[in-house]
Amino acid sequence: MEWEFNEICIVGLGLIGGSFALNLKLKGFPGRITAVDINPEAIEKGIELEIIDRGSIKHSIAINADLIVLATPVGVYESVLKQVKPHIKEGCIVTDLGSVKGELVKRCEEILEGVAPFVGGHPIAGTEKSGVENSVENLFANAKFILTPTEKTDPKAKEKIKKLWEKLGSKVIEMDPYHHDRVFAAVSHLPHVVAYSIVNAIGKLSEDTGENLFEFTGGGFRDFTRIAMSDPIMWRDICIGNRENILKSIKRFKEALTEVERLIEKEDKEGLKEFFQKAKEKRSFIK
């Protein structure tokens, strides 16, 4: 199977963009990889680590790319696309690695209309770290990659993006962009919001008890709150970008929390056991 692209330009060289570049190299991608980042240090590190071949703080570096990959926080997609648009060459495809789809895919398609086909994508992989220097080998291997085509999506462009991710070892799943946002509001965005909230709550409880409660946490807590180390800007943008679905998920979660709170208040032993048992069974679905 041939590689479909000669030059790939990554816009936003953080952990995800960097891991994408790193794994292309590791899989033997023979073409050139370039990057744009507002932070010149990210570009320098990327070159130093031999993850990218060239980079710039200017979007004009995308001029020879036949694939442009948005890997910035989702809140700046529109501004980034407007800056890169004058430099997109004919035949170039634009895709992304962001956690929000829905309306945002539609906006990207509108901005790029008549210039380049846009194919929305979301790799279900990452770590709580940030920065190109934390790029991870095999990050996308055996992970799901959600492709979110619309009725406007160019079928050939979609096929090329699909093949590219399969080369990185991902399992590609197609999903409607709006449905994507409902699904990931529940299984990804809600857990992050909850993890950040519990850490802040324990900050408050530390003030209540007059000591640093974080000193008494064990391994369970460490795993439970690891995702609260994730990049605040990235998560701010996701919360704004998928606002309505996240609010719905929070609502459902508050209902569950209120249910268990009532059971504890009433000292309802049977009810508590059932509540925990039900969760344990559902969670057992995940290995």
Next chain:
Amino acid sequence: MEWEFNEICIVGLGLIGGSFALNLKLKGFPGRITAVDINPEAIEKGIELEIIDRGSIKHSIAINADLIVLATPVGVYESVLKQVKPHIKEGCIVTDLGSVKGELVKRCEEILEGVAPFVGGHPIAGTEKSGVENSVENLFANAKFILTPTEKTDPKAKEKIKKLWEKLGSKVIEMDPYHHDRVFAAVSHLPHVVAYSIVNAIGKLSEDTGENLFEFTGGGFRDFTRIAMSDPIMWRDICIGNRENILKSIKRFKEALTEVERLIEKEDKEGLKEFFQKAKEKRSFIK
């Protein structure tokens, strides 16, 4: 340093009791380890795995023990103590491995008054699994062990328990039993209640969207909800036993959650960034 005990009897041979026995053996404890469990299969497995020397479903097996260790769910401590009490020999010390202290320590002291000194303890270690067959080597090494003496606690008995845990590699910290319950309501009990709740919420959201959302979870979610696989009976008993502190922690958590919910509703970018940034900084305290 000598071992202070000749025969140790563990009441409740699950993951924690089993790991305690296993690590005593691994550290070269030369005495006999016995166990009581209502489930004869747990005893059989414990013997088969060479974790214990003898066991029974009857509490009378504790008759020669000079240390009795409660490792059952905290909800049955009183009933267990009443059953074992007639068999406690002179000079024997009673301790425990439970996650609730406070009033429960007082009750244990009352039940054992004139029979044996009670020393409350709580190893800050565990896994989401259950059962003696899942006992973990070095589970307590480099982990905190919280010793919760009261004004009634026998100083010699306390010292012996302290030394025992230091032999297992734990860092022993003394804490007032009531303070213990406030601290662990925040850093352990709240996260468990939240993890169970989020899994149940995603169960509801799966019904809302008409598909099994657990299929789309990634590594972050897996870590985040691992503790929701913990034993429902154990956690039911902890929630009842530390009811008031857990309810206070839930209240604080709900406040934090409502704060972030309002920020999302208002699309307050600066506020969201600050909320996430604050949590990230606090969480960075834990390595």
